[in-house]
């Protein structure tokens with residue numbers, strides 16, 4: 546065992562809030578690999594996306610040694626952790642999760658869990674997001690995923706990740722049959738929300754999760770998960786669609 550100060554510094558955050566069981570499991574796993582600092586939202590911020598809080602000040606409360614809660618988003622947490630909290634020992638790795646519920650396919654654009662890993666990547670730190678499916682009883686099992694996370698974390702520290710690329714890891718609800726490397730899948734979306742009336746008769750709307758169906762690309766994350774495999778998708782922070790750059794050059798340049 547190396548000396549504590551030689552151990553890699555690992556930042557752990559999430560979007561389910563600092564008290565979430567999935568975060569605690571990931572912290573425990575990451576402690577076997579490096580020196581963990583937790584900077585996480587003080588409450589659930591699921592579906593916060595990659596939002597940064599600009600309209601009000603943020604408060605950081607230290608709850609224990611290297612443990613901090615923030616009244617902001619997952620992205621705020623990574624931003625403050627790297628810029629202000631970890632000081633002269635910036636994290637060698639950012640881990641986010643383990644989220645209660647999948648973050649696969651198009652859902653990664655809503656996910657605060659994935660956004661935290663995007664923020665780490667934008668700050669030039671290798672970053673990995675972890676999420677686990679909820680079983681038929683509404684439970685999420687974090688122990689197996691946490692053990693896998695520790696093994697993957699060791700490898701990512703050793704090998705690094707390409708600049709601008711993060712890993713999005715999703716676990717099936719039951720014991721996995723293996724691991725698949727996948728592409729971000731897609732879903733067919735239908736915007737739905739619950740409409741009710743408040744006591745004065747005015748309608749209110751509650752977005753209760755869009756009605757979606759995986760499109761089922763064979764190399765997509767949904768297919769791997771539905772067949773019982775752990776899905777690892779490498780995602781890029783740069784969203785440029787290269788073929789469209791060429792296509793647009795053929796017709797949009799004449800519009801000025």
Ligand code: MN
Pocket residue numbers: 560561590591592644645658
């Ligand atoms: Mn969440």
